[in-house]
Amino acid sequence: MSATSPNQVSKRVQLSDIAAQTGVSLATVSKVLNGRADVSAKTRAKVTEALQSNGYTRRHAAIKQQRLIEVVFEDVETVWALEVLRGVLAEAKQHDLSVTVTEGGTKQHPDPSWLDGMLRRQPLGAILVFSNLSKTERTKLKARNIPFVVFDPSGDPSADSLSVQADNWTGGVIATRHLLSLGHTHIGIVTGPDYMMCSRARLDGYSSALAEKGISVDPALVTEGDFTTPSGYAQAMAMLENPDTRPTAIFAGNDLQAMGVYEAARQLGLRIPEDLSVVGFDDVQTAAFMGPALTTVRQPLQEMAGVATRMLIQATQGETPSSVILPTSLIVRNSTRALNG
Known part of the structure; x- marks a missing residue:
């Protein structure tokens, strides 16, 4: 008698x-x-285990009607988010998928309404632009056979989660x-949120590059922003207001904060790059059109988004893709120049 296949069981x-x-x-x-919330964790685990051991979840892949990928952002108001979305759309089009x-929620975590909505929509997979999910949330998605990829995770992804990110440490090194x-040698940095x-x-890369030259990190030149233009402006103003202590260069944690640094310099009558050199991070489309054009570390956002999309497709086809870290590179433009040169 031949063995019974999992598909026959399901x-x-x-x-x-x-x-x-x-x-x-x-x-x-x-x-x-169906991912309903009104079930105890113990009961959910027991039923989920039974569904999986009987191969029942395999049926979902066969009945899905929507060739749909869902991308979950904290918000889509920034150029950064649009770059990510463009990458997903370009790759999805190659596979006849909708987005x-x-x-x-926030960069750290989605809100419950998002997860409930996704379970109703039943997409082929999801790209999550925030930190990792809780064990309960991962269990819900797994029960509905919805693979997900964490994009640019804000924390350490769990070992069983797929993720795509850039080499941020090297980016901090090459910028500095x-x-x-x-x-x-008197270089300020406006980081993103410490969490x-x-x-x-990126901050560790900055510190490592300074250490290579025997330069200690000056706490007065390290300030924390939140990756927005207003925070870049506020933190740059604090560093630049005093002519006796101001840095000769600033490494902004992303291009949006670099825009804020530009505005602070303008209001203080400082010329870029004659009086202040500025380096950003991301290389969003607008960076090349700032005045002057921004020197920045290129984070390949569209390529990262394309990779995340392909990973989802591979997961739906039964493959086991691995997490990916893509390289960063320095794009030199007109916002930096030699000191006193």
Whole structure:
């Protein structure tokens, strides 16, 4: 007698069988399968295990009707978010997939309404532009056979999660080395939020590049922003107001904060790059059109988004892609120059 394949098992097993095996009602099994919140964690785990051991979740891939990828942002108001979205759209088009965009929660975590909506929409997969999900949320997505990729994670992704990010530490190193090569030693930095892994990595790169030259980090030149233009402006004003202590160069944690540095310099009558050199991070489209054009570290956002999309497609096809870190590179334009040169 030949062995029974998982696909054959999944065709025979009914929800009533799962209910009988687990000792819960058919309605409870249905709630777990549909990601409803009104089920205890213990019951959810028991039913989910039974569904998976019987191969029932394999059925979802066959009945999905929407060739849809969902991208979840904190917000889509920035050029950064648009760059990511362009990368997803370009790759999705190659595979005849549609893309939907959801806003919700913060960079650290989505809000519950987002997850409930996704479980109803049942996309092929999701790209999450924030930190990792909780164990309960991962279980819900797994039960509905919805793979996900964490894009530019704000914290350390769990070992069983897929993620795509840039080499932020190297980006911090090459940005600071560039300024050092121009003779700057009094270099300020406006980081992103300390809770974000990419911010800490860029700051570590900055510190490492200074250490290569035997320069200690001056705490007065390290200030924390939130990756927005207003925070770049506020932190730059604080560093630049005093002519006796102001830095000769600033490494902004991203291009949006660099825009704020530009405005602070303008209001204080400082010329870029004659009086102040500035380096950004990301290389969003507008960076090349700032006045002067911004020297920045290129984070390949569109390529990263394309990779995340391909990883989702591979996951739906039964492949096991691995997490990816893409390289960063320095784009030299007109916002930096040699000190006193």
